[in-house]
Amino acid sequence: MPENLNAKLKNLTENTYKYGFSINLENDSAPIGINENIIKLISNKKNEPLWLLDFRLKAFRHWKSLKEPHWAKVTYPNIDYQKIYYYSAPKNLKSPKKLQDLDPELLKMYDKLGVPLHERENLAGITAVDAVLDSVSVTTTFKENLAKLGIIFCSISEAVQKYPDLVKKYLGSVVPYTDNFFACLNSAVFSDGSFVYIPKGVRSPIELSTYFRINAINTGQFERTLIIADDDSYVSYLEGCTAPQRDENQLHAAVVEIVVMNNAEVKYSTVQNWFPGDKNGIGGIYNFVTKRGSCIGEKSKLSWTQVETGSAITWKYPSCILKGKNSVGEFFSVALTNNLQQADTGTKMIHIGENSSSTIIAKSISAGKSLSAYRGMVKMSPQAINAQNFSKCDNLLIGNKCSAYTIPVMQNLNNSARIAHEATTSKISEEQLFYCQQRGISADDAISLIVNGFCKEVMKHLPMEFAVEASRLISVSLEGASVG
Amino acid sequence: MPWFKISNLFAGTENKLILSDFNLQINPGEVHAIMGPNGTGKSSLANVIAGNPKYSVSSGNILFKNIDILPLPPEQRASMGIFLGFQNPIDIPGVSVMTFLKYAINAQRAFNSLEPLDAPSLLKKVKIRAEALGIPNEMLKRPLNVGFSGGEKKRIETLQMALLEPELAILDEMDSGLDIDALKIVANGINVLKNNNRSFLLITHYDRLLSYVKPNFVHIMVNGKIVRSGDENLAKSLEKNGYTEFLNA
Numbered sequence: 001m002p003e004n005l006n007a008k009l010k011n012l013t014e015n016t017y018k019y020g021f022s023i024n025l026e027n028d029s030a031p032i033g034i035n036e037n038i039i040k041l042i043s044n045k046k047n048e049p050l051w052l053l054d055f056r057l058k059a060f061r062h063w064k065s066l067k068e069p070h071w072a073k074v075t076y077p078n079i080d081y082q083k084i085y086y087y088s089a090p091k092n093l094k095s096p097k098k099l100q101d102l103d104p105e106l107l108k109m110y111d112k113l114g115v116p117l118h119e120r121e122n123l124a125g126i127t128a129v130d131a132v133l134d135s136v137s138v139t140t141t142f143k144e145n146l147a148k149l150g151i152i153f154c155s156i157s158e159a160v161q162k163y164p165d166l167v168k169k170y171l172g173s174v175v176p177y178t179d180n181f182f183a184c185l186n187s188a189v190f191s192d193g194s195f196v197y198i199p200k201g202v203r204s205p206i207e208l209s210t211y212f213r214i215n216a217i218n219t220g221q222f223e224r225t226l227i228i229a230d231d232d233s234y235v236s237y238l239e240g241c242t243a244p245q246r247d248e249n250q251l252h253a254a255v256v257e258i259v260v261m262n263n264a265e266v267k268y269s270t271v272q273n274w275f276p277g278d279k280n281g282i283g284g285i286y287n288f289v290t291k292r293g294s295c296i297g298e299k300s301k302l303s304w305t306q307v308e309t310g311s312a313i314t315w316k317y318p319s320c321i322l323k324g325k326n327s328v329g330e331f332f333s334v335a336l337t338n339n340l341q342q343a344d345t346g347t348k349m350i351h352i353g354e355n356s357s358s359t360i361i362a363k364s365i366s367a368g369k370s371l372s373a374y375r376g377m378v379k380m381s382p383q384a385i386n387a388q389n390f391s392k393c394d395n396l397l398i399g400n401k402c403s404a405y406t407i408p409v410m411q412n413l414n415n416s417a418r419i420a421h422e423a424t425t426s427k428i429s430e431e432q433l434f435y436c437q438q439r440g441i442s443a444d445d446a447i448s449l450i451v452n453g454f455c456k457e458v459m460k461h462l463p464m465e466f467a468v469e470a471s472r473l474i475s476v477s478l479e480g481a482s483v484g
Numbered sequence: 485m486p487w488f489k490i491s492n493l494f495a496g497t498e499n500k501l502i503l504s505d506f507n508l509q510i511n512p513g514e515v516h517a518i519m520g521p522n523g524t525g526k527s528s529l530a531n532v533i534a535g536n537p538k539y540s541v542s543s544g545n546i547l548f549k550n551i552d553i554l555p556l557p558p559e560q561r562a563s564m565g566i567f568l569g570f571q572n573p574i575d576i577p578g579v580s581v582m583t584f585l586k587y588a589i590n591a592q593r594a595f596n597s598l599e600p601l602d603a604p605s606l607l608k609k610v611k612i613r614a615e616a617l618g619i620p621n622e623m624l625k626r627p628l629n630v631g632f633s634g635g636e637k638k639r640i641e642t643l644q645m646a647l648l649e650p651e652l653a654i655l656d657e658m659d660s661g662l663d664i665d666a667l668k669i670v671a672n673g674i675n676v677l678k679n680n681n682r683s684f685l686l687i688t689h690y691d692r693l694l695s696y697v698k699p700n701f702v703h704i705m706v707n708g709k710i711v712r713s714g715d716e717n718l719a720k721s722l723e724k725n726g727y728t729e730f731l732n733a
Contacts (some may be wrong), residue, residue, distance in 0.1 A: 434536050435574045437558035439569075439588035439644065440595060449587055453578025453627065 030087035030386040034212035036060060042087050046157050046191075047148040049164060054169075056192030059177035059187035066181045072344040073373040073405060076249070076286065084251060086222070146204070151235075153208050154198040156224055159195035166197060170228055174257040174294045176322070182253040182315075183290040190255065193223035198233035198264070198269045207463055209238040223279060225256040229264035231297065236267040238466055249277075249312060251286050255402045260300040262324070266293065267303045269462050270318075271470050274310035276477075281340030284312025291318035295353075303330040305346065305461045317375065319348035322356035322387070329358040332458040334470075336451075336477055337370030337402070346376035346407075351384040351417065353374055360391040363455050367403035367478055373405040380417035387417040395425040396454050398447065398478070432444050448475035486547070487512050488652055488683065493544030495532045502528040504708035506544070510652065513680040517694055518687050518718060520705035521727045526687045527571055529705070530656045532684075534568040535561050548652070563595035565651030569641040569658050571687075576628040581640060583630045585610055585647060592648060613646045617673050634661025642673040649677070654685040659693035671696030691719040706730045 030041050039060055043053040068079065146153050152163060159167050177187035194210045210225065229235055252274060260266050266292075277284025287310070293302040304318040319374035320329030331347035349358035364372040378389045406423045428450050436446030451460070452471050459467050488510040496502040502525040510516055520526055532539045533546060535558035546553050553561050556575050576584065589609075590600040603658055605682070614624060617639050629637055638658055645653055655674070674684065686693060694702070694716060702718040703710045704727070711730050712718065 429574070430537065431574045432576055434534075434538075434558060435570065435576070436532050436584075436587075438562050438570075439584075439648065440559050440562040440591040441587050442559050442591065443557075445587065445591065449579055449584070450576060453583075456578045467507060 019464050031087065032085050033082040033244075034084070034086055034189065036297070037179070038086055042189060042191065045087065046160070048160055051168060052160060055172065055177065056188050060152050060189075063181070063184040063188055066184060069181050072315050072375070073201075073371065073407075074315060074341075074342040074344050076313055077252060079249075079286070081185075087191055107149050113477070123450040134338045146206075146208075149202050149205070150199040151202060151204055152195065154195055156193045156195045156226060159226070163195075163197070166228065169197065169228065170226055170257065170259055171224075171273045172257075174259060174292050175255050175290050178372050180290060182288040183453050186224060186253050186255045186290070187190060190222045190224035192255070193225045194227075195225070195299075196227040196235060196237065198229045198235045200230045201232045202230075203234040204236065207238050208234045209240070211240050221250070221252045221254070223254045225254070226269070227256075227258045227266060227293075229258075229300075231258050231262040231263075231264060231265045234266075236463060237269070238463065239268070239270045240273070249284055249286055250275075251313075252288065254289045254291075256289070256291040256318075258302060260295045260297060260302050260324075260327075262292060262297030263299045264297060265303075268293070268305070269466055270306040270308070271462075271466060271472055271473065272306065272308045272310050272314070275312075276341050277309050277339070278310040279339050281452060282310065284341075285310065287311035287314045287316060289314075289316045289470075291316065292321065292348075293319070293329075294321040294323060295356075296323050297327070298324045298353075299326045299328075300324045301328040301330075303328075303332070303461070305330075305332045305458065306334070306336040306345075307455075307458070307462070307473070308333070308343060308345060309473050311343075314341075314343040316345045317347055319350070321350045321359060322358060322384075323352045323354065325353045327356045329356070330461075331358075331360045331362070332461045333362045334365070334458045334474070335372055335374075335453045336365040336474055337362070338384055338477055339368040339370060341370045343367075343371070344373045344375055344424040346374045348377040348379070349389055350377075350379050350381070351387040351389070353387070354382045354383070354385045355387065357388045358390075360389070361395045361457055363458055364390075364394070364404055365396045365398065365454065365474075365478075366404050367398035368403045371403050371405075373407060375407045375409075377409040378411070378421075380412040380414045380419065382413045384414045384417050389415065389417075389419045391421045392420075393421075393426050394454070395423075396429045396451065397425065398451075413453060444475075444479055447478055451475075451478060486510075487553060489547045490533075491545055491547075493532070493541065493546065495528070495539055495541040495544070497539060498507055498527075501542070502708050503532060503541075504587045508683065508703070508710065510683050512651075512683055513678075514701065515678070515684045515686065515697065515699045516672045516701045516703065517699040518685065518705050518710075519689065519691075522689075524705050525708040526705055527656055528708075530568055530654045530685075530687055533561075533654060534558055534566060560595075562648075562650075566652030567648055567653045569638075569645060569653065569655040571656040571660065573629050573641055574662050575630045578680060579628050580625050581628050581677050582607075582610065585624075585644065588644065589647060592600065610643075610647065611687045613643055616639070616676070617643050617646070618669055619643055630664055635663065635666040636667050637664065638662055638670055639673075646673060646677060651681065651684075652683050653677070653686065654687070656687045657689070659688055659690070660687070666725065667692065668696065691716075691723045694719050704730050 030038050039056050043056055175183050177184050196208055198204055258266055274285035274287055295302050302320050308314055322329050329349050335343045335345050337343050347360055362374045364374055366372040374393045380387050393406045397404060408421055410419050412419055432450060433446050435442060451474055462470055486509045490506055490508045493503050493506040518526055541554055586606055593600060619639055658670055699716055702714055702716055704712040
C-alpha cells in the first residue's frame with residue numbers, strides 16, 4: 001500500500017474508529033473473482049482432501065443458481081462478486097510453528113489490538129486465542145495446555161489435516177451448503193476459522209477465543225467455525241472482530257456451526273466491532289453471517305450472547321435447533337447502530353424436543369440516521385410437547401432520525417407448547433439527560449450510562465473482561481449521538 | 485460583588501413567558517425560601533438556574549461567583565456547585581442508584597482535576613451518608629427512582645446533595661409527598677449541610693419544611709416575579725391568610 005494512503009488512513013482512524021489502522025504485509029492472494037479454478041486453487045493451497053474440494057465445488061455450483069436475498073430491512077448497492085479477492089494470506093506465514101516465526105509487523109498489529117498472543121503475557125491463563133487475519137489463522141495459543149485435557153482448539157485448516165473424520169462428519173451438518181446464499185458462498189470459498197472439540201465429560205477451564213481481523217484491501221473474509229461439544233462437556237467461546245477503516249465496503253460472510261450433545265453446554269459470545277463506515281456511510285463491513293447450533297442431545301444447552309456495534313450492515317440470526325429432550329436455547333443480544341449503519345438481526349428458535357425451552361432477550365439501540373430491525377422466529381414443531389419460549393425485544397431510540405422495527409414470527413404447531421412475546425420501544429428523554437447533566441454528568445456520558453443501563457440484562461451474560469470491553473465500546477460508538 | 489445574583493430575568497418555554505423581570509440575590513450561608521401559588525413559575529425558576537434546555541432566556545442574567553452562567557451547559561453549572569433537588573426525579577431504568585452516584589461523584593472530581601474515587605472509598609462514603617438518611621443498602625442497588633415512592637425519591641435527592649456538597653442547593657418542593665417522619669429526615673439532611681459557605685434556595689408551597697429548616701429570607705412569588713420579601717414570619721402569615729392578597733395586588 002502506498003505510504004501516503006497509509007498515513008491518511010492512520011489520520012482518519014485516530015479520530016473515531018480506534019481499530020481502523022492497517023499494516024503493510026506482503027500478501028499471497030488468489031486472483032480476483034470467483035470461478036471453479038479459484039476454488040481449486042484455495043483447496044490446493046490448503047492441501048485439502050478430495051472430499052472437501054468436492055464439498056466446495058458442490059456448494060459453488062449450487063451458489064451459481066441462487067440469488068442474493070433481499071428480504072432483510074437493509075439497502076446497499078449491488079455486490080460484484082467478481083471484484084472480491086477470495087483468498088489472501090500474509091506471505092511469510094507458511095504454517096508458523098512458533099510465535100518467533102511470525103512476521104514482526106503482524107505481532108505489532110495484534111499488540112495494537114490488545115490481543116494477547118504471547119503466551120508468556122498470558123500466564124494467568126484466562127483466554128486461549130486463535131487469531132484469524134484476512135483468510136488464514138495466524139496462531140493459536142495455549143494449544144498444548146488444552147491438548148492435555150483432550151480439547152482440540154485449532155484453525156479449521158489444521159483440523160482438516162489432523163482430524164478429518166470429525167470435520168467431515170460435522171461440517172455442513174448444522175448449516176448445509178444449500179442453506180442460504182451467503183452460507184453457500186462461504187461453503188465454496190471459506191478460507192479459515194476455528195475448530196473446537198470438547199471431549200466427553202470435559203469442562204474447558206479457560207475461555208476459548210477467536211480474534212478476526214480483515215487487513216488486506218478488497219478482500220472478503222469467509223471464515224468457518226465449527227464447535228463440537230461432546231456429552232457432559234462445557235465450553236465458553238468468545239469471538240471478537242475488527243477491520244481497518246477503508247473507503248470501500250468489504251464483505252464478511254462467515255458460517256458458525258455448533259453441535260451440542262447430551263448434557264453439554266456451549267456459551268458463544270461475540271463482540272462485533274467491524275468498521276461501521278464513516279459518518280456519511282462511506283465504507284464499512286457488510287456482515288452477512290450465518291450462525292446456528294444444534295442441541296442434539298438431551299439437556300443440551302446453547303447460549304448466544306452478542307454485542308453488535310460495528311459493520312455498515314449486519315445481517316445475522318444466531319439460531320438454535322432444539323432437538324434434544326429438555327434442551328435449552330438462549331439468545332441475548334445488544335445491537336447498536338449509529339450514523340448510517342443498518343442492522344437486521346435476531347434469532348430463530350426451532351423447538352423439536354419435548355420440554356425444550358428458549359429465552360430471547362434482544363435490545364436494540366438506534367442513534368443518528370441508523371436503522372435497526374429485530375427479526376426472530378420461534379417455531380414449535382408438532383413433537384415439541386410442553387416446549388416453552390419467552391421473548392423480549394426492547395428498542396431504545398436516540399434522536400428522531402433513526403428507526404427501529406420488531407418483526408417476530410411465531411409458529412406453534414403443538415397445543416401444549418407456549419410462546420410469550422413482549423416488546424417495548426422507548427426514547428432517551430430530554431428530562432433523563434437533563435437530570436444526569438444536573439449532576440455534573442456530560443451529555444455523552446449520560447447517554448452511555450442510560451444505554452448501558454438499558455443493556456444490562458444482556459451484558460451480564462458476557463464473561464467479565466468482555467463485558468467491560470463491550471460496555472466501553474458502546475460508549476465509544478455513541479459518542480456525539482444527540483437526543484434532539 | 486454579590487455571590488449569586490439574578491437580574492431582570494425574562495424566561496419561559498417556547499410559547500410562554502414565565503419569569504418576568506425576576507430579581508434575586510443570595511449571599512453565602514443564607515437560606516432563602518420562595519413561596520407562591522401553583523403555576524407561578526417557581527419550578528421554572530429552579531430549572532432556568534440549572535440550565536434545563538426546555539427553557540429559554542430572552543433577557544437578563546444570572547451571575548454566580550462572578551461568572552455569567554447562562555451560556556454554560558447544565559453539567560458545568562452543576563460542577564460549579566449548583567445543585568437542583570427535583571420535584572419529580574425521573575426514572576433511569578437499569579442504572580442502579582450506586583452506579584449513578586459513582587458517575588456523578590466522579591464527574592465532579594474530574595471537573596476539579598481529581599482522580600476517580602476507588603470503589604471501596606466510594607462505597608464507604610455513600611454508605612455513611614445513606615445511613616444518616618435512613619436509606620437501606622438494598623435501595624442503593626435498585627434502578628434509580630424506578631418504582632420509588634415519593635418519600636424514597638426525596639431521600640435519594642437528599643443523598644445526592646449530601647454527596648455532591650454543592651455551594652448553592654435549590655430544592656424544589658422537597659417536602660411534597662413526605663410524611664412527617666420522612667420530612668424530619670430530609671430536613672435534618674439539609675440542616676447538617678448548612679454552613680457559612682453553602683446557601684439554599686427552598687421552593688415550597690407550605691411552611692411545613694420551613695418549621696424544620698429556618699430560612700433567613702422568605703419571598704412571595706406571583707406571576708413570574710417576587711412581589712414581597714420578608715423573614716420567616718412572612719411564611720407564617722401566609723399559612724394563615726393564603727396568597728389572596730398578593731394575587732390581587
